[in-house]
Amino acid sequence: MSKEILTLDKLKLGEAAIVISFNDEENALKFMEMGCTPGQKIKMESIAPLGDPIAVIVSGYKLSMRKTEAALINVERI
Amino acid sequence: MFKKIKLKIGKENAQRELKVAVLGNPNSGKSTLFNALTGLNQQTGNYPGVTVEKHSGDALIHDDKTGDNIYVTYLDLPGTYSIYPKTLDEEVCFKVMCDDTNEDHPDAAIIVADASNLRRSLFLATQIIDLRIPCIFVMNMMDIARVRGVHIDTSELSKFLGVPVVAANARKHHGVDEIKQLLAHGLTPPQKDFIDINQFVPAQVMEPSQKMFPKKSPYGVYQLVNNEAGIEHFEILPTQKIDIKKLIKASGFDKHRIQSQETIARYKAINEIVKECVKIDEEEKRKSLSSRIDAILTHKVWGYLIFLGVLFVIFQSIFLIAKYPMDGIEFFFVKLSELGNDTLPKGELSALLINGILAGLSGIVVFVPQIALLFAFIAILEDTGYMARVSFLMDRLMRPLGLNGRSVIPLMSGMACAVPAIMGARTISNWKERMITIMVTPLMSCSARLPVYTLLISLVIPSTHNYGFFNMQGLVLMGMYLIGFLAALAAAFVMKSILKSREKSHFIMELPLYHIPKFSTIGLTIYQKVRMFLFDAGKVIIAISIILWFMASHAPKGTLPAIETAYQSTDSTKKYNPQQLETRVSSAKLKASYAGMAGKWIEPVIKPLGFDWKIGIALITSFAAREAFVGTMATLYSADSKDNTQSIREKMAAATNRETGGPEYTAAVGFSLMLFYAFAMQCMSTLAVVYRETKSIKWPIIQFLYMGAMAYLASLIVFQVFK
Numbered sequence A: 001m002s003k004e005i006l007t008l009d010k011l012k013l014g015e016a017a018i019v020i021s022f023n024d025e026e027n028a029l030k031f032m033e034m035g036c037t038p039g040q041k042i043k044m045e046s047i048a049p050l051g052d053p054i055a056v057i058v059s060g061y062k063l064s065m066r067k068t069e070a071a072l073i074n075v076e077r078i
Numbered sequence B: 001m002f003k004k005i006k007l008k009i010g011k012e013n014a015q016r017e018l019k020v021a022v023l024g025n026p027n028s029g030k031s032t033l034f035n036a037l038t039g040l041n042q043q044t045g046n047y048p049g050v051t052v053e054k055h056s057g058d059a060l061i062h063d064d065k066t067g068d069n070i071y072v073t074y075l076d077l078p079g080t081y082s083i084y085p086k087t088l089d090e091e092v093c094f095k096v097m098c099d100d101t102n103e104d105h106p107d108a109a110i111i112v113a114d115a116s117n118l119r120r121s122l123f124l125a126t127q128i129i130d131l132r133i134p135c136i137f138v139m140n141m142m143d144i145a146r147v148r149g150v151h152i153d154t155s156e157l158s159k160f161l162g163v164p165v166v167a168a169n170a171r172k173h174h175g176v177d178e179i180k181q182l183l184a185h186g187l188t189p190p191q192k193d194f195i196d197i198n199q200f201v202p203a204q205v206m207e208p209s210q211k212m213f214p215k216k217s218p219y220g221v222y223q224l225v226n227n228e229a230g231i232e233h234f235e236i237l238p239t240q241k242i243d244i245k246k247l248i249k250a251s252g253f254d255k256h257r258i259q260s261q262e263t264i265a266r267y268k269a270i271n272e273i274v275k276e277c278v279k280i281d282e283e284e285k286r287k288s289l290s291s292r293i294d295a296i297l298t299h300k301v302w303g304y305l306i307f308l309g310v311l312f313v314i315f316q317s318i319f320l321i322a323k324y325p326m327d328g329i330e331f332f333f334v335k336l337s338e339l340g341n342d343t344l345p346k347g348e349l350s351a352l353l354i355n356g357i358l359a360g361l362s363g364i365v366v367f368v369p370q371i372a373l374l375f376a377f378i379a380i381l382e383d384t385g386y387m388a389r390v391s392f393l394m395d396r397l398m399r400p401l402g403l404n405g406r407s408v409i410p411l412m413s414g415m416a417c418a419v420p421a422i423m424g425a426r427t428i429s430n431w432k433e434r435m436i437t438i439m440v441t442p443l444m445s446c447s448a449r450l451p452v453y454t455l456l457i458s459l460v461i462p463s464t465h466n467y468g469f470f471n472m473q474g475l476v477l478m479g480m481y482l483i484g485f486l487a488a489l490a491a492a493f494v495m496k497s498i499l500k501s502r503e504k505s506h507f508i509m510e511l512p513l514y515h516i517p518k519f520s521t522i523g524l525t526i527y528q529k530v531r532m533f534l535f536d537a538g539k540v541i542i543a544i545s546i547i548l549w550f551m552a553s554h555a556p557k558g559t560l561p562a563i564e565t566a567y568q569s570t571d572s573t574k575k576y577n578p579q580q581l582e583t584r585v586s587s588a589k590l591k592a593s594y595a596g597m598a599g600k601w602i603e604p605v606i607k608p609l610g611f612d613w614k615i616g617i618a619l620i621t622s623f624a625a626r627e628a629f630v631g632t633m634a635t636l637y638s639a640d641s642k643d644n645t646q647s648i649r650e651k652m653a654a655a656t657n658r659e660t661g662g663p664e665y666t667a668a669v670g671f672s673l674m675l676f677y678a679f680a681m682q683c684m685s686t687l688a689v690v691y692r693e694t695k696s697i698k699w700p701i702i703q704f705l706y707m708g709a710m711a712y713l714a715s716l717i718v719f720q721v722f723k
Helices: A026-032 B030-038 B088-098 B115-131 B142-147 B154-161 B176-185 B201-213 B218-226 B228-233 B240-250 B254-279 B283-297 B303-319 B323-343 B348-365 B368-384 B386-401 B405-413 B418-427 B431-443 B449-460 B472-498 B519-553 B559-567 B572-576 B579-592 B595-602 B601-611 B615-621 B628-638 B648-654 B667-679 B684-692 B698-722
Strands: A006-007 A018-023 A041-047 A052-057 A059-063 A075-076 B016-026 B042-046 B053-062 B069-075 B110-113 B134-138 B151-153 B166-167 B279-280
Touching: A006 B667, A018 A026, A041 B283, A059 B115, B016 B030, B016 B088, B016 B115, B016 B449, B030 B053, B030 B110, B030 B134, B030 B176, B042 B279, B042 B519, B053 B176, B069 B176, B088 B218, B088 B240, B110 B115, B110 B176, B115 B134, B115 B142, B115 B151, B115 B154, B115 B218, B115 B254, B134 B142, B134 B154, B134 B176, B142 B151, B154 B166, B166 B176, B176 B572, B201 B218, B201 B240, B218 B240, B218 B254, B240 B519, B254 B279, B283 B303, B283 B386, B303 B323, B303 B368, B303 B386, B303 B405, B323 B348, B323 B368, B348 B519, B368 B386, B368 B405, B368 B418, B368 B519, B386 B405, B386 B472, B405 B431, B418 B431, B418 B684, B431 B472, B431 B684, B449 B472, B449 B559, B449 B628, B449 B648, B449 B667, B472 B667, B472 B698, B519 B595, B519 B615, B519 B684, B559 B579, B579 B595, B595 B601, B595 B615, B601 B615, B601 B667, B601 B698, B615 B628, B628 B648, B667 B698, B684 B698
Parallel strands: B016 B069, B016 B110, B110 B134, B134 B166
Antiparallel strands: A006 A075, A018 A041, A018 A075, A041 A052, A052 A059, B042 B053, B053 B069, B151 B279
């Protein structure tokens, strides 16, 4: 099976992926500062009841973000 | 353990002075450590030019080697993930740490890390190390991390970083003495760079810039150049600024690219260190409890139900529990002014003291129970980590209105009292979202509006109107609360498109692990908030209440004695008993006073709303507190009744309109008046707090005007349509 690149918001609950790159420079810096760097493992941990925002596990802690922000992160499913 | 010596914390008792900055990620336990280091000797102020709160504290450290006492000023910097400034909070950290001409620039830094979130904390720590600021790396909550299966080799970590590493738990005061002794013995600037910034920044920028600032580390020079737009804050020569700008332009200096290269390189190096120094037993186990709690607290049904329950408890407490101490405070001040009336010599000065200053003081102190309770709850919600989950649950609902998930608590608290609610908006870090929350919160129907609503509802809605189960009066009261709530949401929506902000709204934030709250932290928060309110907002409230007292008790020369003489005629003394006479005199005096004149003066303006000059006077006196409406009406109508047995409600119901001959308080007037009270900004305490919180006279004025305009229009429409 070929590995597909998708954005983080498309990940299903419980799925894990590797951070590949970012689609927005400014937010990329914010993400990276918080330990969400390319090569890091990231896991979709929970989705807020209204479908937004989401929470992921990255670098050993829980990080929440809006779906629009998650759509800026390209990941590869593992 | 060294012997504790009780000395007055003052520079005169110290041989040396030291400035220490405490910094770290949000939720790292930074403030807990700060509290442990300083105790109650804290000051809150503001950083120059920005609305970021500045916490600092003083302490004496007794050096157990030399016997010296060192006077240490600790600065609790806002929580940050990196030294790059993006938000106002981070800008403060940047300026304090990177600019050695800044008055708060520290001699040493304490970097606080949550031991179970080591990587992210090391990111900030290594940036500070590269600035070559002498520092201590404190791993907080180390014992908790150990229980969770995380083992950190502190001596190995210290070797990698080149700075001392302390394992601590600030909540239990572990490690605090070690930190103090390290500070006392003196720290040296870190010698080696963690990341060589020269590999990313073009040499044609770095070399000449380094020559301009020979004392700075390469990383410090780079930070200065990178923030070229912000370096107006630094004391560098104008020619140097121009030179730097030229260099940036000529070299194709790409700040975003360099920053992302640096970030990736830094994390790569950190990952190597973590591999060497940290052993984790079972990665999954340590997060499991928090995850299980999250599964319930952010559940699509339970999550909202529990949140509603929490809101209910907070709201009930501010509304009901606070009532008892508030009644006590009011009783105390009533007794005090009675005592003053009895013992002090009659005269202008006594009147000012009792009816002006004492009344103002009571109006301030009466808010203390509500403020203390609300902040107790907010501190618990923050300290446990639940507040972040509230934002997570509510963000989607609040976003279209330009608000944040964190706006929910202030908005709801506004139903009890806007004063603590507006102070509570501090937990919103985004400037625009915080401003919108502050601006619309007073539209929520607060408890001071309740007496006004109940009086007017009982006046214009017959209590006999029932629809089965529902009581009409109750429904109208609920409707008034709903109108306030909807008005707040609508105002937020409008303000969202008007307010401009350079800060982007984002929701990239940590959901911290749950903690058991620490009660001394909560106590300290309450103490600070109450003190801030009493002394900052209090000044404004006292000043306004003195003006209001003057207006209500003074009149143009000669008028007041004339009233006294008129009522002393034998005719009046025969007709009324002494008590009746007194109420009549005070009513006549109020009508003749400057407040009464103002009421008559504004009558043409408020007439289209259905209000007469008596209501005009009440509108003015309500500015002290909305419930003053009831008292003012009672005084004004006391003269019109045949005897004193009628209640204020009966008196107002009996009042006739001079023009129509029908009742003065028709449904149209009643509703018009209620809407006016629902929307108008008639609370000096709220305005004082908005001024205190926004640091600008502009915002309370805008608030006063926009709410006044809303009130006027709503009342005008209702009265003109239904009269």
